[in-house]
Amino acid sequence: MNQSSPDHLKRAAAAAAMTFVRPGMKLGLGTGSTAAHFVDLLGAAGHDAPCVPTSEATRVQAARFGLKLATLDDCPNLDLTVDGADEFDDALRLIKGGGGALLREKIVAAASERMIVIADAGKRVKTLGAFPLPVEIDRFGARATRLHVEAAARELGLQGEITPREKVGAPFITDGGHLILDCAFGAIPEPEALASRLNAIPGVVEHGLFIGLATTILCAGENGVDVLGKAA
Numbered sequence: 001m002n003q004s005s006p007d008h009l010k011r012a013a014a015a016a017a018m019t020f021v022r023p024g025m026k027l028g029l030g031t032g033s034t035a036a037h038f039v040d041l042l043g044a045a046g047h048d049a050p051c052v053p054t055s056e057a058t059r060v061q062a063a064r065f066g067l068k069l070a071t072l073d074d075c076p077n078l079d080l081t082v083d084g085a086d087e088f089d090d091a092l093r094l095i096k097g098g099g100g101a102l103l104r105e106k107i108v109a110a111a112s113e114r115m116i117v118i119a120d121a122g123k124r125v126k127t128l129g130a131f132p133l134p135v136e137i138d139r140f141g142a143r144a145t146r147l148h149v150e151a152a153a154r155e156l157g158l159q160g161e162i163t164p165r166e167k168v169g170a171p172f173i174t175d176g177g178h179l180i181l182d183c184a185f186g187a188i189p190e191p192e193a194l195a196s197r198l199n200a201i202p203g204v205v206e207h208g209l210f211i212g213l214a215t216t217i218l219c220a221g222e223n224g225v226d227v228l229g230k231a232a
Contacts, residue, residue: 007033009120010084013220014038017082017118020216024049026075028108029062030083031055031101034118038082043067050075054083054108055101056175072111081112085119086208087131088217092117092229093191097134097208100165100174106206109213114230117214121221129188134165134208135181135198142179145203152197153185160184178205 014037021027021042029039031054039058042051043065050070053059062069072078083105087095094117096102109115137145142164150162165172165180172180188194188209195209217228 006120009220009222010034010118011037012225013118013120013218014041014082016218016220016225017116018042018045020080020082020116021045021047023047025079026070026077027051028078028081028083028112028115029053029058029067030081031058031105032084032099034084034120035082036061038118039065039067052078052108052111054104055099057099058101072108076111078108078112079114081109081115083109083115083117085117085123085210085214085217087123087125087128088117088119088214088219089125089128090228092214092217093128094210094214095128095131095133095208096210097136097180098131100134100172100180102134102208103136103174103176103178103206106210106213109210114215115213117217119217119219121219121226124219127187127189128191128209129186132163132182132184133188135183136174136176136178136205136207137181137203138205139177139179141203145201146181148201148203149181149183149198152194152201153183155197156190156194158185158188158194160186176205
């Protein structure tokens with residue numbers, strides 16, 4: 001797992017995403033250190049159309065830059081979402097949720113005509129799973145839900161520790177009031193199959209497998225920014 005990424009590469013990916021932004025676009029704003037660079041650049045550019053943040057942290061940052069904030073109730077259809085990823089493969093499949101905002105990130109991405117992912121080259125993998133998969137669950141029946149997640153993983157031959165996420169010695173609580181299980185399965189050769197099984201568990205609110213949502217990935221390396229998927 002790539003624990004840290006050069007900040008200048010994150011900035012380069014964010015700058016590349018700015019070339020896709022047009023005046024009047026209704027935007028979804030992602031969460032995380034790379035997405036924060038995009039919000040910074042967007043604020044500096046004076047974008048004045050509605051923006052929907054995917055977390056309270058992003059909302060605070062966007063407000064500080066004077067961006068026009070909205071909700072999906074105000075703007076249920078967005079032109080573009082720009083967000084980061086904890087991991088991605090060449091099929092434009094992602095693992096997200098390291099920052100704990102996966103539910104809102106997925107809702108906003110699904111409401112967008114296009115999702116551009118910005119990341120450094122260290123997040124690119126051949127097979128998803130080096131980054132522990134976050135699974136957001138309801139607090140009610142958390143232990144039972146965890147057992148169901150373990151069983152679903154076993155059905156696909158996946159093993160590895162499933163750890164309830166904590167923050168300062170207490171359970172990590174998402175903006176939506178839920179818990180997160182970090183699932184260190186290792187390689188996930190069939191992410192679609194795992195997503196289907198997780199979706200079928202009642203206590204699972206959402207999971208960090210983003211499949212069929214990203215339309216473009218801007219991957220920044222030392223030799224420039226590679227474009228995966230739609231280039232325009």
